[in-house]
Amino acid sequence: MSTLPLIFIDGDQGTTGLQIHERLRGRQDLLVLTLPSAERKDAQRRAEAINSADIALLCLPDAAAREAVAMITNPRVRVIDASSAHRTSPDWVYGFPEMAAGQAEAIATAQRVSNPGCYPTGTIALLRPLVQAGLVPADYPLNIHAVSGYSGGGRTQVEQYEGAEAAHAAPFVTYGLGLQHKHPPEMQLHAGLSQRPLFVPSYGAFRQGIVVTIALQSQLLPVQASLERLRATLQAHYDGAHYVTVLDAAQSESTTQLDPTRHNHSNHMSLGVFGHAGHGHILLCAVFDNLGKGASGAAVQNLDLMLAR
Numbered sequence: 001m002s003t004l005p006l007i008f009i010d011g012d013q014g015t016t017g018l019q020i021h022e023r024l025r026g027r028q029d030l031l032v033l034t035l036p037s038a039e040r041k042d043a044q045r046r047a048e049a050i051n052s053a054d055i056a057l058l059c060l061p062d063a064a065a066r067e068a069v070a071m072i073t074n075p076r077v078r079v080i081d082a083s084s085a086h087r088t089s090p091d092w093v094y095g096f097p098e099m100a101a102g103q104a105e106a107i108a109t110a111q112r113v114s115n116p117g118c119y120p121t122g123t124i125a126l127l128r129p130l131v132q133a134g135l136v137p138a139d140y141p142l143n144i145h146a147v148s149g150y151s152g153g154g155r156t157q158v159e160q161y162e163g164a165e166a167a168h169a170a171p172f173v174t175y176g177l178g179l180q181h182k183h184p185p186e187m188q189l190h191a192g193l194s195q196r197p198l199f200v201p202s203y204g205a206f207r208q209g210i211v212v213t214i215a216l217q218s219q220l221l222p223v224q225a226s227l228e229r230l231r232a233t234l235q236a237h238y239d240g241a242h243y244v245t246v247l248d249a250a251q252s253e254s255t256t257q258l259d260p261t262r263h264n265h266s267n268h269m270s271l272g273v274f275g276h277a278g279h280g281h282i283l284l285c286a287v288f289d290n291l292g293k294g295a296s297g298a299a300v301q302n303l304d305l306m307l308a309r
Helices: 015-024 043-052 062-070 103-108 118-132 150-162 184-191 227-237 249-254 292-307
Strands: 006-010 031-033 055-058 078-081 112-114 143-149 172-174 198-204 210-217 244-246 269-276 281-288
Touching: 006 015, 006 043, 015 150, 015 292, 055 062, 055 292, 062 078, 078 292, 103 292, 118 143, 118 184, 118 210, 118 227, 118 269, 118 281, 118 292, 143 150, 150 198, 184 198, 227 244, 227 249, 227 269, 227 281, 249 269, 281 292
Parallel strands: 006 031, 006 055, 055 078, 078 112, 143 198, 244 269
Antiparallel strands: 143 210, 172 198, 210 281, 269 281
C-alpha cells in the first residue's frame, strides 16, 4: 500500500479543478484521486472519496462545498476549500500565506483552509500592510476597481468566449452594479477595514489575468503616508516572499501601463505604488493570474504547506 498522501479533488471538471489537476500532473510525492464522470454526483461515492483522503480540495459552488464538508466523518481529513463558503469563517484559516507573519505556519498546521478569492487576493495584498501600519485609515472610503480575464466567470463564461457564440461575446463588461458582490466582506475582514469597500469588478475578452487598482487621495491619509512610505511599507512586508514582489521606485517610474496577463500561468503577483505628488493622487496596483495566485496556484501553494507538516 502506498504511503504517499492522497489528494481528492472534488469538482475537478471546473476551471479551478482542471487547473489544479494540471499543476499536480507528474508529481511523484502525492496521489490524486478523482471520481469518474458517472460517480461525480453520487453522494455516497463522494463521501467515500472525501473521507479516504489526506487532503480534500473542494472546487465547488458554495452550497456544494458546504455539503462536502458536512460529509466528512474522518477527523484526519484536511480540507482546502476554493469556494467562497468559508472565507470569513473564524473556524477556517485564510489561505493567503503572505498576508501576515505566521500565516504560512497557520496554513501548514490547519485542518480547514479557505482559499482566497481572486479579487480579494490583490486587494488584501495591497491594503492590509498599509492599514496595519496606520498609513491607510481603516475607515478610508475605498473604491476598488478590478479587471479580470473571462475565465473568472467559470466554465459557462469560458464557453461563451471560446464556443460557437464567441463572435458575439462582449469585449468588456462591468458588472455587480447592485454593489452586492460576494467579495467585499472578505476584503473588509482580511484587510482590516472597519467598513465595506465599494467594489467595481469587470472582465475583458482575454482568458486570464487580473489588474486590481485602488485610488487614494493624499489629503485623506495621515501626513506621514507619502508615496515613498507606502511603497517602503509594502516592500518591507513582502521582503523575502517568493511569489509576491513590489516594484521599486525606478521600476514604478518606468512603468506606464499594466498588462493583466503579465503573470499568466504562474503563481506570482506584482504590486505597485504609483502617484503624482502635485495632484495628491496615489494609485495602488496588483497584477496576477486569476487562475494562478487568484485560484489554483494559491491552492497548490497551500497544499504544499500542508503536505510539509
